Amino acid sequence: MDGLKLFAGLLLPWLFGMAVLAAGLRARNPLDAPGEFAWIAGAGYLAGAFLSTLWMRALSLAGVPFGILAIGAPLLAATLAAGYFAGRRDSRRLPRAALAALRALVSPPGLEGTARLAWRLLFAWIVLRFILLGFEVWWQPLYPWDAWIQWATKARVWYELGRIVPFARADAWFAADGAAYFDASPNYPPTAPLLQVWACIVLGRWDDALMNWPWWQIAVALAFAVYGALRTLGMSALGALVVAYLVASLPLANVHVALAGYADLPMAAYYTCAVLALLRWAAARDLRDAALVALLALACTQVKVPGLAWALTLVPGVIVVLLPRLGLKIAAAGLGAAIFLLTVLAQTSTKILGYRLHLDFEPAWQALGESYFLLGNWNLLWYGVLAAAVLAWRQLLSPTLVPLTVIVAAGVVFLFVVFGFTNASAWVTDRTTVNRATLHFAPVAAIFAALAFRAFALRWADSRALAAVPAP
Amino acid sequence: MAHPDEPQRPLTNAAADDAPGVASAGHPSLEALAVFVFALAVCVVGYLAVAAPGPWFPNVSQKGWAARELTLARGAGTLERGELVLAANDGAGGALVTVETDIRSADFRAIAWEATDVPEQADVRLVWRSDYAPGKLNSTPIAVASGRLLPTLVSSNPNWVGRIRGLALAVNGPLPRRMRIRGVVAKPLGAAEVAGDRVREWLAFEGFTGTSINSITGGADVQDLPLPVLTAAAVALAALAWLGLARYRARAASLPAGLAILFVAAWLLQDARWMWDLARQARVTARTYAGLGWRDKHLAAEDGPLFAFIENVRAKLPAEPARVFMSADEHYFRGRGAYHLYPHNVFYEPYRNAIPASSRLRSGDYFVVYQRRGVQYDAAAQKLRWDGGEPIAADLLLNVPGAALFRIR
Numbered sequence: 007m008d009g010l011k012l013f014a015g016l017l018l019p020w021l022f023g024m025a026v027l028a029a030g031l032r033a034r035n036p037l038d039a040p041g042e043f044a045w046i047a048g049a050g051y052l053a054g055a056f057l058s059t060l061w062m063r064a065l066s067l068a069g070v071p072f073g074i075l076a077i078g079a080p081l082l083a084a085t086l087a088a089g090y091f092a093g094r095r096d097s098r099r100l101p102r103a104a105l106a107a108l109r110a111l112v113s114p115p116g117l118e119g120t121a122r123l124a125w126r127l128l129f130a131w132i133v134l135r136f137i138l139l140g141f142e143v144w145w146q147p148l149y150p151w152d153a154w155i156q157w158a159t160k161a162r163v164w165y166e167l168g169r170i171v172p173f174a175r176a177d178a179w180f181a182a183d184g185a186a187y188f189d190a191s192p193n194y195p196p197t198a199p200l201l202q203v204w205a206c207i208v209l210g211r212w213d214d215a216l217m218n219w220p221w222w223q224i225a226v227a228l229a230f231a232v233y234g235a236l237r238t239l240g241m242s243a244l245g246a247l248v249v250a251y252l253v254a255s256l257p258l259a260n261v262h263v264a265l266a267g268y269a270d271l272p273m274a275a276y277y278t279c280a281v282l283a284l285l286r287w288a289a290a291r292d293l294r295d296a297a298l299v300a301l302l303a304l305a306c307t308q309v310k311v312p313g314l315a316w317a318l319t320l321v322p323g324v325i326v327v328l329l330p331r332l333g334l335k336i337a338a339a340g341l342g343a344a345i346f347l348l349t350v351l352a353q354t355s356t357k358i359l360g361y362r363l364h365l366d367f368e369p370a371w372q373a374l375g376e377s378y379f380l381l382g383n384w385n386l387l388w389y390g391v392l393a394a395a396v397l398a399w400r401q402l403l404s405p406t407l408v409p410l411t412v413i414v415a416a417g418v419v420f421l422f423v424v425f426g427f428t429n430a431s432a433w434v435t436d437r438t439t440v441n442r443a444t445l446h447f448a449p450v451a452a453i454f455a456a457l458a459f460r461a462f463a464l465r466w467a468d469s470r471a472l473a474a475v476p477a478p
Numbered sequence: 479m480a481h482p483d484e485p486q487r488p489l490t491n492a493a494a495d496d497a498p499g500v501a502s503a504g505h506p507s508l509e510a511l512a513v514f515v516f517a518l519a520v521c522v523v524g525y526l527a528v529a530a531p532g533p534w535f536p537n538v539s540q541k542g543w544a545a546r547e548l549t550l551a552r553g554a555g556t557l558e559r560g561e562l563v564l565a566a567n568d569g570a571g572g573a574l575v576t577v578e579t580d581i582r583s584a585d586f587r588a589i590a591w592e593a594t595d596v597p598e599q600a601d602v603r604l605v606w607r608s609d610y611a612p613g614k615l616n617s618t619p620i621a622v623a624s625g626r627l628l629p630t631l632v633s634s635n636p637n638w639v640g641r642i643r644g645l646a647l648a649v650n651g652p653l654p655r656r657m658r659i660r661g662v663v664a665k666p667l668g669a670a671e672v673a674g675d676r677v678r679e680w681l682a683f684e685g686f687t688g689t690s691i692n693s694i695t696g697g698a699d700v701q702d703l704p705l706p707v708l709t710a711a712a713v714a715l716a717a718l719a720w721l722g723l724a725r726y727r728a729r730a731a732s733l734p735a736g737l738a739i740l741f742v743a744a745w746l747l748q749d750a751r752w753m754w755d756l757a758r759q760a761r762v763t764a765r766t767y768a769g770l771g772w773r774d775k776h777l778a779a780e781d782g783p784l785f786a787f788i789e790n791v792r793a794k795l796p797a798e799p800a801r802v803f804m805s806a807d808e809h810y811f812r813g814r815g816a817y818h819l820y821p822h823n824v825f826y827e828p829y830r831n832a833i834p835a836s837s838r839l840r841s842g843d844y845f846v847v848y849q850r851r852g853v854q855y856d857a858a859a860q861k862l863r864w865d866g867g868e869p870i871a872a873d874l875l876l877n878v879p880g881a882a883l884f885r886i887r
Contacts, residue, residue, distance in 0.1 A: 131753075135756070142759070145766075145768050149779075159820055176825070179825060184799075184823055187824075190829075252745065260752070265690060377693060382696020382697065382704075470731040
């Protein structure tokens with residue numbers, strides 16, 4: 007019975023997000039277009055889950071206590087309304103697209119022989135992984151350190167009290183005389199704990215193992231979103247599945263599902279989907295994709311404190327899309343100005359987003375290299391990213407790739423500044439933070455490598471084709 | 479859909495797939511896989527040429543001595559569950575562990591002490607004596623990595639001659655915590671042995687620990703050849719081979735497809751190792767928690783005794799959230815105890831072992847002590863004090879060995 011309740015309750019934000027995105031589709035992008043359904047399934051969960059937490063925050067502000075009806079009924083009504091709207095506009099395509107998407111899982115159109123066999127094996131391999139991770143989520147009570155000193159602390163209090171109550175630092179806690187709560191990071195945003203609260207509400211009790219299913223959902227949704235977005239951007243079915251597999255099989259990302267409770271995986275998923283939505287917007291200039299970028303960027307800021315910085319790395323990408331001719335220069339100038347500003351601020355020991363800047367440039371290259379290239383955290387991701395960037399260096403600034411290139415460059419600069427110029431450099435050496443901060447960026451890096459490699463492959467094919475044309 | 483600045487063109491990989499050369503090449507996947515396997519084999523052989531410089535097929539097999547065969551010649555320690563456990567000390571005198579041996583130095587090229595919890599800064603040395611100069615003690619430093627001792631290559635040491643009559647492990651300097659020694663192995667360093675060691679390191683079970691959320695090793699804590707390095711080298715070599723083959727056969731157009739297959743094959747190889755680890759971890763988790771309810775899971779967890787104590791504390795607390803101060807020497811217990819106490823309004827010091835001054839507590843607050851030194855209760859006067867501070871009036875509500883609950887009056 008628990009399983010059924012949980013399944014239904016956790017499916018609701020997923021369906022809600024999917025219905026909202028489906029309702030917002032335009033005719034040019036029908037549901038049965040390659041990858042569209044998978045994109046809606048992936049980005050839909052992330053959007054739906056975030057919007058659900060916004061609704062919970064609104065309820066709390068209005069003084070309405072949390073409950074299945076207060077949270078679930080409006081979500082269900084909105085899901086039905088959006089679904090009805092999407093179905094009425096596209097009544098023939100909706101069921102057909104859903105069926106086609108399911109059928110494509112085992113027998114993708116356009117693939118035959120070895121390619122189809124490879125698809126099926128790879129798909130089964132991905133499913134097996136999520137089954138194993140599901141076991142961990144089902145059985146393992148809340149385990150990792152930060153999860154129980156700064157995230158689930160809020161979830162427990164808000165679930166039991168039925169509303170969001172403030173958490174405060176020590177002095178403010180004493181001054182509040184019982185009106186505020188305390189934990190190790192009272193300033194952290196509420197999205198991740200609210201996802202856990204909703205799981206407990208549908209269960210009807212506190213359970214710090216089962217409340218972590220949203221982490222599993224996020225990982226699955228991320229795989230769907232990567233596959234769907236790359237398909238809609240024109241990648242082949244097998245190619246898109248391979249990239250989705252690379253993202254889904256990042257070992258440290260898997261650990262963050264199995265030992266759920268940190269906000270780093272949600273941060274990675276929201277950031278990655280924001281980047282993918284931006285790439286879709288760059289390709290099709292659909293304002294609804296732009297709206298999704300804005301929503302997911304907002305979600306980034308509400309998942310983790312560094313989410314603001316990650317959201318800002320999208321800005322150069324937006325600039326080069328809006329201003330194709332001048333954008334690159336503006337983005338480069340902005341990036342340079344940001345680095346200059348940080349260098350100036352570093353002389354004052356300013357604290358930004360919890361990181362204390364200082365002028366000493368002491369990157370722990372050896373520890374960083376070990377974490378990226380020798381240990382098991384990232385499989386071969388960073389080898390692949392470097393190789394793809396080198397192979398595709400002539401295409402990195404091509405119109406199709408440049409938005410992603412400048413976003414990746416901004417992300418690299420952000421990580422470089424954090425680990426090179428701030429007190430976080432010490433966390434590289436002891437490996438407490440370096441990989442978790444990198445996790446936010448790793449799926450985007452994988453997508454960058456894939457798209458850069460595709461650009462290289464296209465150029466290679468073009469050059470071979472030209473060489474094959476006999477001279478007049 | 480193309481970018482507005484670009485001419486319309488297909489973005490699918492069909493462009494690459496349909497390019498001249500690829501179609502005529504058929505499916506390059508099997509060829510690419512074969513090249514990858516070949517490159518991997520070449521890399522392994524190349525590694526063995528460096529790591530096993532002696533005879534690849536020696537006449538002797540490795541020889542080991544278990545902890546029970548070791549003698550603690552200096553220092554304090556006990557034999558526990560097949561391990562010689564050296565007691566923590568302040569460095570006075572150090573520790574010396576010896577074993578009688580009778581092996582030919584020429585047969586064994588390396589000595590590996592199997593030890594864990596070795597202090598990173600410790601001065602650890604391998605000591606031996608031989609029948610060539612029985613009165614002379616020879617020694618060489620042993621490298622420490624991740625709390626373990628790395629194998630020591632002795633074959634190039636000029637004093638590694640004759641028959642080795644005794645081996646010893648000397649630990650100089652303080653031992654801040656107990657150090658565990660499982661035994662010592664003399665290794666001939668044949669190719670099969672070295673390769674076997676590497677495979678065992680890659681496939682060693684890496685269960686989830688408190689640090690897994692930050693970093694995972696990918697097998698054994700210490701690895702002489704990390705698998706990512708080997709597979710990346712194999713991909714690079716295979717890519718070069720593939721390029722050469724493609725040019726030789728005038729099928730250069732298949733290069734991108736070949737590269738992609740090589741990379742994915744290497745990724746899959748590493749991922750198979752990781753999935754095997756995940757499967758073993760799922761089995762361990764199932765043994766501990768499967769079929770248990772939420773409370774029973776916590777009782778079965780590593781902090782089960784703390785959880786049980788906090789359950790008793792909660793039974794004494796009012797139904798409405800109260801202010802509760804949690805104290806413990808270990809910050810794990812402070813934080814974990816506080817976590818189990820929510821939704822009561824808990825306060826604790828997450829990052830240092832301290833308790834607020836008694837003047838900051840008020841009547842009706844609760845005070846939880848769990849394995850914390852420096853907290854005293856005068857039952858007669860019903861006064862509680864900690865860390866030599868001012869006493870405060872309090873009632874003892876729960877008292878079990880090492881832990882208690884008080885209500886401030």
